[in-house]
Amino acid sequence: MPELPEIETIKKGLAKKIIGKEIVDIKIETTKSFQGDKENILGAKIEEIGRRAKLISMKLSNGFNLLFHLKLTGQLIYVENGERMAGGHPSHDWHAKLPNTNTRLIFTFKNGSKLFFNDLRKFGWCKVLTDIELREIFEGYGVEPFTSDFTVDYLLRKAKKIPNRNIKQFLTDQEIIAGIGNIYVDESLFLAGVLPTRKLRDLSMAEWQKINVSVLKVLKLGLKYGGTSDRDYVNALGVKGGMQNYLKVYHRVGQPCLGGCGGVVKRMTIGGRGTHYCPTCQK
DNA sequence: CTATCTGTTCTGAC
DNA sequence: TGTCAGAACAGATA
Secondary structure, three states: OOOHHHHHHHHHHHHHHHOOOEEEEEEEOOHHHEEOOHHHOOOOEEEEEEEEOOEEEEEEOOOEEEEEEOOOOEEEEEEEOOEEEEOOEEEOOOOOOOOOOOEEEEEEEOOOOEEEEEEOOOOOEEEEEEHHHHHHHHHOOOEOOOOOOOOHHHHHHHHHHOOOOEHHHHHOOOOOEOOOOHHHHHHHHHHHOOOOOOEHHHOOHHHHHHHHHHHHHHHHHHHHOOOOOOOOOOOOOOOOOOHHHHOOOOOOOOOEOOOOOOOEOEEEEEOOEEEEEOOOOOO
């Protein structure tokens, strides 16, 4: 379930560790997890790490790029000297041996450190791409929430074309807004006080403003706590995030609403996905 | 044991 | 063109 805050947390963690390192080997344990020619990355150094939507990109010194999509259960974990190093000190609160049965790819750097790509369900992937191919993929995504382009005006302009769609499917549409998934959309709509089933055409200006602000607040909170570890997500050192302790509705079906209304969190299905909400706090 | 659920994205049908 | 079911896959839960 890694969404924007989780991917951004992994990106920041990896940046501290692997910028400038040279890839000397890649072991492909699961062929479908790696798409491209491995010869195009061997001997190259990692120059930059970026994030667009839920994707992590690595710019290489030879003109190629690595692009990762973790989908539902992907992990990127860096190991040096058999230890997960956090701020210069070994971190011992990880929970998986490496490699393990879910390890799909193992990158080895010149100093012997390794980057493990784990993915239980094998939906995720790593691709080797040229700059042009990478740019074309990135151009297919909508606005990044943490840019000045993410405004009420932008939302209204997009909503005008599909007035009949509900707000939940609108916010999770990657071609409209990049990086929001099932957890953060439910949390954002709870904070905004808007039911996920509401049609775009029926939303008031005040509600659009509330939605715009709430999405940013919730994503920022996710970043602050290093992401949500519902089950598979871990950061670049294999350590879980803390945002799951601050979720108001997600996976809280039947539990008391934390909005102070005295009600109970409900669950429904929208677009095939579990949707959590408070029928009292959200209108 | 079987059936169902999970949640991201792509594909194909209507 | 929009919408929606189904698929990719593995494991937890009922």
